[in-house]
Amino acid sequence: MNARADVLPTGLRSPLPRTRLRVALLAVAVVAFAALPLGLKSYGTYLCSLFCVYLMATFGLNLTVGYAGQMSLGQAAFLGIGAYVAAIGMKAGLPFFAMLPLAALACFVIGLALGFPALRVQHHYLAFATLGFNVLVFLVLRNEEAITGGTFGIRGIPRPSLFGLSLDRDLPYFWFTLVSTLLLIALLGWLLRSPWGRAFAALRDNPIRAESLGINITAYTLLAFAIGACCAGIAGAYFSSLVGFIDPAPFNFTASLLMLLGVIAGGAGRFFGPIVGTIVIVLLPEWLRFMQNGYLAAFGVAIVALMVWLPGGLLSLPQRLAASRGGRTIR
């Protein structure tokens, strides 16, 4: 597949002298983003927190899709499982920090199980297997009213407190979510630079060759799903505490498609791709609201246009420009 050629992990490609500049730029961006809600109203702060929540989920999905090359259209289901596990536990009086690992663990285990179809089928079959899983989870969330509250959902989910500090207000909760997101991203970054990360890329580029080199592709395929799902589970726990109310709607398969879009629009298999992609899926619709009721239609057109012009994602733009300046065409 020639689409694979330009999705090498960023760490393998970036020339060393620019690393320090990158780190500095990144630090500035993080500080600026952390300070951003100071000048925003409560809805703006909510959007920033929501952006962080989706970032956790899309970074996880990028590992599954971008690095390990496994199609997954079930990420919203894991977000939902995480959100419901956390919400049900917290409504029962358990603390957030007890439910967070539980939500992560639940998604890890279910993610492992969802990996099994991936051992048998690939590409479009896998896409629909995971999509089907998402629809099934949605039906369970909607129909099992005794546990999930059905379409009425679960209300009044509390926010946690950290070392005695209440995170009930929007701003502290945003900073809490942001720091958690950065920790998760750092963890994933470390994972992807470890031999595990290389093994995932080997699995994506050529599973049979990877197997012949002694990589246990069964274990790595399952792990790719489980780790990706686990990230979504963590995101789900933050989601339910952020919104305070959950119902099945945000976890339907359309949300999964959007998250996949969040990975692809930035550039699959680029470490920071999900940041750009999540801006597209969370913030772009908000910016397009000036078009009133046609804004989601415009969003659809924007996606099609983006794919037609930049199939490698927005982060492939610099390469693309460099290539056209050099007179070469990039495929």
Added chain:
Amino acid sequence: MSEFVQLVVSGIAAGTIYGVAALGFTLLWQASGTINFAQGEFVMVPAFAMLFFLALGAPLWVAFLATCVLSMLVLGGAFKRTIVDPLLRHGVIPLVIATLGLSVFMKQGVKAGIGALPYPFPSVFPPGQFALGGINVSFADVGTLVLAGGIVLGLQAFLDRTMTGRAMQACAQNGDAARVLGIDVRRMTLYVFLINAVLAVVAALLIAPSYLAKFDMGETIGLKAFFAAIIGGFNQTRGALLGGVLIGVLENLVGFYVTPAYKEGVALVVFLLVILLRPEGLLGRAEERKV
């Protein structure tokens, strides 16, 4: 017993409609490697186009033909030229995302332009039922069965028996070899897109009377079509029909005898079983992995 047979008959009728949509989906995949995530919307938009022509005072058959022409131009030709052709060489995923964006655009565009209310759609078949050996069968069910089944089998015959049809199959199996043999691959691929566009209009004509024309009607149809296509076998034309009918019948039976709440889940369970036990589909041939 009679209610069981009735459920089966109406299930088969619904299933053949899924089969028609699934068939278009399968053909697109075979001919061009396109997984069309907007397939459901490709059914929804023609339903509204027909309603538009009907509102202008045209009779249903004129509206149907006009929509077929329009659909071939827009959902066939223009779709291929502007979206599929530029993206094909980049692999499956960008195309998946692009058709996904297209589906969002079509759905939200209709919602913004026409509204979110369901619109009634006239049936091509006369209302009422007739008794057949003690079982009441509606004209609509029989009509749907005959029309949709006829179209699928006719298309199968076209693909198997005619020169053009066989050329199209050759392109689907091995484009390079087909080109060497002097087949105009681009033209054959275009035919497939045009056929898919017409199939979508037929599915709209058959399904809109019972589903009502609504901006999000495509979500259900699209999903059922995907599942039907894979259950039956992605590389088999008859498979789409078999998969559709299987889903339609099982849904009716589960919805009636077990629980209506999980009716939507039936297709998924069958699909997951097929994936795990027979990934090539019930009628499909296994494709080998390439190193």
